[in-house]
Amino acid sequence: MTVERQTEDLPWHLKGNWAPVQDELNVDDLQVEGEIPKDLNGLYLRNGMNPRTGWSEHWFFGNGMVHGVELKDGKASYRNRFVRTPYYENDMQMMEAFGDPKASPANTHVVSHAGRILVVEEAHVPWEIDRDLNTVGVRDWDGRLTTPFTAHPRVCHETGELLAFGYSMMAEPYLHYYRVDAKGELVQNEPIEIPRPVMMHDWNVTRNHVIFMDLPLVFSLEGPNPGFAWRPECGARLGVMPRDGTNADVKWYEMNPCYVFHPFNAHEEGDKIILHVCRQPFAMMGGMQDIGGSEDNTARLWRWTIDTKTGSVTEEQLDDAPGDFARVDDRRTGLPARYGYMMGIDNKAPTLTFDSKLYKYDFQSGGRATQDLGEGWFGGEPCFAPRAADSAEDDGWVVSIVYDGNENESYLVIVNARDFEAAPVAKVRLPRRVPFGAHGSWLPA
Numbered sequence: 001m002t003v004e005r006q007t008e009d010l011p012w013h014l015k016g017n018w019a020p021v022q023d024e025l026n027v028d029d030l031q032v033e034g035e036i037p038k039d040l041n042g043l044y045l046r047n048g049m050n051p052r053t054g055w056s057e058h059w060f061f062g063n064g065m066v067h068g069v070e071l072k073d074g075k076a077s078y079r080n081r082f083v084r085t086p087y088y089e090n091d092m093q094m095m096e097a098f099g100d101p102k103a104s105p106a107n108t109h110v111v112s113h114a115g116r117i118l119v120v121e122e123a124h125v126p127w128e129i130d131r132d133l134n135t136v137g138v139r140d141w142d143g144r145l146t147t148p149f150t151a152h153p154r155v156c157h158e159t160g161e162l163l164a165f166g167y168s169m170m171a172e173p174y175l176h177y178y179r180v181d182a183k184g185e186l187v188q189n190e191p192i193e194i195p196r197p198v199m200m201h202d203w204n205v206t207r208n209h210v211i212f213m214d215l216p217l218v219f220s221l222e223g224p225n226p227g228f229a230w231r232p233e234c235g236a237r238l239g240v241m242p243r244d245g246t247n248a249d250v251k252w253y254e255m256n257p258c259y260v261f262h263p264f265n266a267h268e269e270g271d272k273i274i275l276h277v278c279r280q281p282f283a284m285m286g287g288m289q290d291i292g293g294s295e296d297n298t299a300r301l302w303r304w305t306i307d308t309k310t311g312s313v314t315e316e317q318l319d320d321a322p323g324d325f326a327r328v329d330d331r332r333t334g335l336p337a338r339y340g341y342m343m344g345i346d347n348k349a350p351t352l353t354f355d356s357k358l359y360k361y362d363f364q365s366g367g368r369a370t371q372d373l374g375e376g377w378f379g380g381e382p383c384f385a386p387r388a389a390d391s392a393e394d395d396g397w398v399v400s401i402v403y404d405g406n407e408n409e410s411y412l413v414i415v416n417a418r419d420f421e422a423a424p425v426a427k428v429r430l431p432r433r434v435p436f437g438a439h440g441s442w443l444p445a
Contacts, residue, residue, distance in 0.1 A: 048437020064107035081133035114184030259283035
């Protein structure tokens with residue numbers, strides 16, 4: 001059914017280019033401004049919250065819809081599909097879905113591992129889709145995964161492992177760690193003890209360790225408005241554990257209260273662990289923007305250094321540009337990455353508003369390059385697509401689904417990563433408006 005409401009009564013996450021779309025399309029031979037590089041062949045997938053009824057109580061609660069743009073021999077095609085989980089089939093609300101680990105909105109991220117494409121969000125188990133974006137089924141490892149699974153698993157390109165975690169809002173121990181081998185088998189499900197349920201949206205991995213972020217966005221049923229609340233008095237800390245470790249191996253490092261929805265990457269340098277993150281002073285889970293909420297709270301690029309010898313964490317702000325949805329070349333996950341990419345956010349807006357800028361950071365030189373899409377354009381998460389499997393770290397393109405608010409149209413933009421401030425080499429005009437969404441992945445052909 002479609003919920004009919006007056007536009008002016010709608011919350012921010014259902015208006016403008018946040019408004020959901022309902023049809024599912026297959027369109028070939030898309031119109032292109034410029035030229036798609038002939039050696040850029042693969043499938044770009046991006047997930048997002050798209051309530052099938054036209055209504056959801058919160059940005060996080062809409063049904064998952066995956067948009068795919070396939071590039072082949074200089075041509076492009078588009079398709080989009082709802083992810084058909086019980087949440088979709090039974091037209092559920094999020095409060096109904098919490099009791100069923102399979103009833104996922106499947107609306108936050110889409111990643112590829114061991115020949116499977118997994119669609120994930122952080123309150124349920126993953127679901128699988130095929131390259132045509134049709135729903136294959138639940139991916140709970142034959143019922144052995146019964147706890148939530150993060151929206152931000154990491155694939156190690158050295159071992160082929162998929163590393164993940166999941167947090168619980170109600171049941172101790174509140175956190176689990178998962179390790180999936182290169183063949184796709186779940187080989188470790190490790191309970192991790194933390195003192196309270198927190199919203200741990202993302203995390204970090206290195207060549208030898210994983211790093212949990214126990215930050216004070218705390219879940220509680222107490223008070224007039226149960227849910228997540230900012231509790232800086234609970235403190236903040238980072239938990240470092242060997243990738244094949246147990247709860248007993250976790251070492252915790254105290255730091256200043258803050259919140260991070262998305263880090264860029266982490267790597268090891270001797271006794272130190274270096275993390276680049278999008279840090280904001282606090283986080284609230286109300287109707288205001290969840291990644292920001294005010295000019296003083298929008299995330300910026302910071303570097304954290306964990307000194308495992310002294311037990312200290314050093315924090316340093318590296319840039320003042322407001323932004324989030326951070327990425328690096330996926331091949332550098334857990335390894336030293338020289339370059340990182342971030343989407344700009346309008347920190348003057350009262351709700352979550354993307355702006356016209358995409359950023360490329362050089363962590364070695366400290367430089368920042370800006371791709372400004374222009375007046376009335378709005379960016380999306382920048383995803384790096386390498387020229388070849390063995391090409392250099394920034395030898396390739398940054399792809400992103402963006403919105404032209406002047407014409408109410410959406411495009412896939414393709415930017416030369418080594419000439420980041422130049423005009424996009426190609427703009428692929430999509431056959432429909434694509435609502436703002438969350439995260440995606442580049443799957444090489």
